[in-house]
Amino acid sequence: MKSRVTLGLLIGFAFFVGNVDAARRSLLLNPELPPPGPGALRAVAVRDLPYGDALFYFYAGDYETALERLQFADSAGRLSHHRDDAKLLIGGIELSRGDYIEAGKTFSEVLDHPNVPDNVKDRAHFYLGKTFFRRGFDAQAIDNLSAATHSTLPTDFDAERRMLLAESLLSVGRDADAVAILENWDTSSVWRAYAEFNLGVGLVRSGKFDQGAKILDGLGSREANSAESLTLRDQANVALGYALVQQHRSTEALAILARVRADGPQATRALLGAGWAASDAGNVREALAPWLELRGRDLLDPAVQESYLAVPYGYARLGAQAQAIAAYEQALSEFAAETSRLDQSIDAIRRGALAQAIEASAQTKGSVLAIDVAKVPAGRYLYRLLARDEFQAALQNWRDLSDVAKRLDLHGNDIEAYAELIAYRRQKFQSQLPSDLAALDRMNLDALVQRRTELEARVAEADDHADLAALGTPRQRAIWGELEHMETVIDRAGDASDPEIEDIAERVDFLKGYLYWELSDGFKSRVWSARKRLRDVNHLLRDSTRSAALVKAARSAVPAHIESLSGRLDAIRPKLESVHARASQLRDRELASVSELAVRELEAEKARIRDYVLEARYSLATLYDRASAPVPPQGGPAP
Amino acid sequence: MKSNFVMFLQRKTALLRNLARALFVAVMFGMSSTAMADQPQSAAATPRSLEADVQSLRKDVLELNKDLSALEEELLFPANTQVAVFLSLDVGAFFELDAVQVRLDNKEVANYLYTEREIAALNRGGVHRVFLGNVITGKHELVAFFTGKGPHGRDYKRGANLSFEKGQGAKYLELRISDRQSAQQPEFTVKEWE
Incomplete structure (x- = not known):
C-alpha cells in the first residue's frame, strides 16, 4: 500500500516542484518586465542624447530597436558619458534574450575597465552573477553576487541578488550560508518568498527535513496580500504537507494542507494530499471525501487524474469491492476518452493546426502573443503548455524572427533606394561640377579680396585725416569737387577788387562752409557704418572662400566618397540576402519546434495516463482475482 | 491461483x-x-x-x-546638414503630454502622438528623437507645440521656440518639459546641444 502513497507523493511533489520552478522563471523571463538594468539608470541624468534615445525604446519594450540604436551610437562614438551604462543595458538585453555567453562577455568588459564607479561595479557583478547562475556555474555566481555589495543596487535588484545567492549557496551545499541570507530581509519582499520556498524545498530534498520544514512553515503561515504571494504561500503549504505525509506525520500534514486556499490553483493538490494523509493515518473513509471531491473537476489536472485511482483504492481498502471495481472501470473509461482526445490533438498539431493558429495570432497587435488554441482540435490541452517558459521562449523567438524577416524586407527596399540615390548623386556631380568650377573662376575671389583691402585702407585714411568729403554721399562729394574747382578759377582770375568776382568768391566760401558743416555732422557715425559694412563683406568673403575651397576639395573627395558608399552598399547587399534567407528558414524551424514541443507535452500527458491505465488494470485484475477466489472479502464496510 | x-x-x-x-x-x-x-x-x-x-x-x-x-x-543625413530634435520629460507632475508638433523655419516637420507606453518610457528617463532631417548652414528657427493635460486636468497647449545657427557639425536640439515648482506650472524649454 505504501507504494501507492509513494506514487501519489511522486506525482504531487514532482508537479508542484515543476510548477514553482516555472513560476519563478516566468517572473524572470516575463516580457512585460524590463530586463535588469534600467531601474538604476533613472537617477542618471542623460548626458548623451543617443543614449536617452535608446532608453526610450528600451523602456517602451522595443528591445531590438534599443539594442540597434545603442550599438550604432557606440560605434559612432556618441556615448562618451554613458559608455558603462550602455554596456550594462546591452548586457541586460542579451541576458533577457537568453544569450548568456554574450551577456557574460559584455558585463566582464565593463568590470575590466579601470576606475569603474561602485554603482556600475555593483550592477555589473549582479548581472554577471545572474548570468553565471543561469548557466549553472554556481561558484562564479556566488563570487559575483557576493561582490555586488556597495549598497548601490535598487531594492528590487538587491532582493533578486539575495535570492540567486541563496540558491547558488544551496546548490554547492553551503546550507547554513544560504539560510543566513534570509536574516534581516524584509518579509514583504516577494523575492524573499521565492528564496524561502526554494531553500525550504532544497533542504527537504537534501534530507534536512526540520530545517526545510521550518522555512516552509514560516512562509506558509505568513500574511500575504498579492496574488503572487498568495500562490507562493499555497505552494509552500502543499510542499510541506506532502513532505509531512512522507514522514507519516499525517495530523500535521492535514493541518498544513488545510491552510491552502480552496479556490486557489493549488487546491486540487491540497485535496489529493489531504486524502493521502488521512489514508496514511488509517482513516480511509475520511480520505475518500477529498478524493471524491476531486473527481468532479477538470481531468487535465494531474491531481484529478490521480484521484480516479485513489477513490477505488480507498473503496478496496474499505472492502467495498463492487464500488472499487465500478470506480476503476470508470477511471479506465475516462482515461481512454482522454487518450483519444489527446491523439486527436497530436494529430491536428502534426497536420499544422497549431502553426496556423500561431500565424493567425501574429496578425493581431500587442506585446503578448494571444494564440487562439480553440482553433486547434482538442486545444484545451494546450493552455497549460502556453504558460510554460520553454514554449513562451520558443514563441518569442518565432515572433522575433518574424519581425526580423519583415525588417529585412524593408531594408531590401531601402538598399535599392540608396543605390538609386548614389547613382543620382554620381550623375548630378559629374554634370554639375564643370559649371560650378566655371562660376568659381568668374567670381575672381582674389580681386574681391584686394578691393576689400583697399577700401579698408581708404576708410582708415579718411578717419585718420578727418577727410570729411571722403565719406560723404556721391552728391556731396560732387558739389565739394565743383566748389574746389570754382575756387581755383577765381584764384586764376587774379582781380580780387572786381566786385563781381568778390561776390562769387564770398558765395563759394559760404557754400563750402555750409557743406563742410553738413559733412562734419555725423562723420564718426559714417566711419562706424563704413567699417561695419566692411566687416559684413569680410564675412561674405570668408563664406565664399570656404565654399570655393570645398568645391575645389570636392572635385576629388566627392567621387571617392560616392564610390566608397557604393562599395559599402555592394558589400551589404549579399549579407542582407544571406541573413534574410537564414531568418526565414529559422522562423520556419522555430514554428516547427513550437509544434514539436506541443506534441512532446501531449505525448508526456499520454504516457502519464498510460501509467494510470496500467495501474488501474492491475488493481482491477487483482480485485477480479480476489472476487473469483473462494475466500470472503476482507476489510471494513463500503462507504 | x-x-x-x-x-x-x-x-x-x-x-x-x-x-x-x-x-x-x-x-x-x-x-x-x-x-x-x-x-x-x-x-x-x-x-x-x-x-x-x-x-x-x-x-x-x-x-x-x-x-x-x-x-x-x-547618405541621407550627413553631419554638415543634419539636425535632430529630441524630447524629454522631467517629473511631469503638472503636465501630461499627449502630442508634440515641431516646426522648423515655419514648416511642420514632425507631429507625434504618444502612446501610454511611450509616455511611461519618457517618464522613466527615455529621450525620444522626434525628428531627424537636414537644414543648410546658417540661421534657423525651431518652434514646438506641446498638447496634453495641464494642472487640474485641463486641456493645455503651449509652445517653445529657439533660434539657432547651423554649422558644419550635426545639430542636436532637446525639447524639455519640466516642472516649475515655484509657479506650480509646467515649463517648456529648448536646449541646444553642442
Whole structure:
C-alpha cells in the first residue's frame, strides 16, 4: 500500500516542484518586465542624447530597436558619458534574450575597465552573477553576487541578488550560508518568498527535513496580500504537507494542507494530499471525501487524474469491492476518452493546426502573443503548455524572427533606394561640377579680396585725416569737387577788387562752409557704418572662400566618397540576402519546434495516463482475482 | 491461483514502481532547483542548436543594421546638414503630454502622438528623437507645440521656440518639459546641444 502513497507523493511533489520552478522563471523571463538594468539608470541624468534615445525604446519594450540604436551610437562614438551604462543595458538585453555567453562577455568588459564607479561595479557583478547562475556555474555566481555589495543596487535588484545567492549557496551545499541570507530581509519582499520556498524545498530534498520544514512553515503561515504571494504561500503549504505525509506525520500534514486556499490553483493538490494523509493515518473513509471531491473537476489536472485511482483504492481498502471495481472501470473509461482526445490533438498539431493558429495570432497587435488554441482540435490541452517558459521562449523567438524577416524586407527596399540615390548623386556631380568650377573662376575671389583691402585702407585714411568729403554721399562729394574747382578759377582770375568776382568768391566760401558743416555732422557715425559694412563683406568673403575651397576639395573627395558608399552598399547587399534567407528558414524551424514541443507535452500527458491505465488494470485484475477466489472479502464496510 | 494476465501485470507494475521510485529519488534528492532552472538549455538537441542558430543570426542582424544605419545617416543625413530634435520629460507632475508638433523655419516637420507606453518610457528617463532631417548652414528657427493635460486636468497647449545657427557639425536640439515648482506650472524649454 505504501507504494501507492509513494506514487501519489511522486506525482504531487514532482508537479508542484515543476510548477514553482516555472513560476519563478516566468517572473524572470516575463516580457512585460524590463530586463535588469534600467531601474538604476533613472537617477542618471542623460548626458548623451543617443543614449536617452535608446532608453526610450528600451523602456517602451522595443528591445531590438534599443539594442540597434545603442550599438550604432557606440560605434559612432556618441556615448562618451554613458559608455558603462550602455554596456550594462546591452548586457541586460542579451541576458533577457537568453544569450548568456554574450551577456557574460559584455558585463566582464565593463568590470575590466579601470576606475569603474561602485554603482556600475555593483550592477555589473549582479548581472554577471545572474548570468553565471543561469548557466549553472554556481561558484562564479556566488563570487559575483557576493561582490555586488556597495549598497548601490535598487531594492528590487538587491532582493533578486539575495535570492540567486541563496540558491547558488544551496546548490554547492553551503546550507547554513544560504539560510543566513534570509536574516534581516524584509518579509514583504516577494523575492524573499521565492528564496524561502526554494531553500525550504532544497533542504527537504537534501534530507534536512526540520530545517526545510521550518522555512516552509514560516512562509506558509505568513500574511500575504498579492496574488503572487498568495500562490507562493499555497505552494509552500502543499510542499510541506506532502513532505509531512512522507514522514507519516499525517495530523500535521492535514493541518498544513488545510491552510491552502480552496479556490486557489493549488487546491486540487491540497485535496489529493489531504486524502493521502488521512489514508496514511488509517482513516480511509475520511480520505475518500477529498478524493471524491476531486473527481468532479477538470481531468487535465494531474491531481484529478490521480484521484480516479485513489477513490477505488480507498473503496478496496474499505472492502467495498463492487464500488472499487465500478470506480476503476470508470477511471479506465475516462482515461481512454482522454487518450483519444489527446491523439486527436497530436494529430491536428502534426497536420499544422497549431502553426496556423500561431500565424493567425501574429496578425493581431500587442506585446503578448494571444494564440487562439480553440482553433486547434482538442486545444484545451494546450493552455497549460502556453504558460510554460520553454514554449513562451520558443514563441518569442518565432515572433522575433518574424519581425526580423519583415525588417529585412524593408531594408531590401531601402538598399535599392540608396543605390538609386548614389547613382543620382554620381550623375548630378559629374554634370554639375564643370559649371560650378566655371562660376568659381568668374567670381575672381582674389580681386574681391584686394578691393576689400583697399577700401579698408581708404576708410582708415579718411578717419585718420578727418577727410570729411571722403565719406560723404556721391552728391556731396560732387558739389565739394565743383566748389574746389570754382575756387581755383577765381584764384586764376587774379582781380580780387572786381566786385563781381568778390561776390562769387564770398558765395563759394559760404557754400563750402555750409557743406563742410553738413559733412562734419555725423562723420564718426559714417566711419562706424563704413567699417561695419566692411566687416559684413569680410564675412561674405570668408563664406565664399570656404565654399570655393570645398568645391575645389570636392572635385576629388566627392567621387571617392560616392564610390566608397557604393562599395559599402555592394558589400551589404549579399549579407542582407544571406541573413534574410537564414531568418526565414529559422522562423520556419522555430514554428516547427513550437509544434514539436506541443506534441512532446501531449505525448508526456499520454504516457502519464498510460501509467494510470496500467495501474488501474492491475488493481482491477487483482480485485477480479480476489472476487473469483473462494475466500470472503476482507476489510471494513463500503462507504 | 493467479491468472497469467495478473502475474504479467504484477511484473509490469513492479517495473513501473521501480522506475517511479528512481524518478522520485531524482526529483526529491537529485536535482537542485538550479539544475531545474537550467533545463531549457539542455532539453532536447534540436531546440539547443536552433537556439544557437538564432543567437548567431541575431548577432549578424545587429551587425548588418549597424552598417545600414551608418550608411543611411551618411547618405541621407550627413553631419554638415543634419539636425535632430529630441524630447524629454522631467517629473511631469503638472503636465501630461499627449502630442508634440515641431516646426522648423515655419514648416511642420514632425507631429507625434504618444502612446501610454511611450509616455511611461519618457517618464522613466527615455529621450525620444522626434525628428531627424537636414537644414543648410546658417540661421534657423525651431518652434514646438506641446498638447496634453495641464494642472487640474485641463486641456493645455503651449509652445517653445529657439533660434539657432547651423554649422558644419550635426545639430542636436532637446525639447524639455519640466516642472516649475515655484509657479506650480509646467515649463517648456529648448536646449541646444553642442
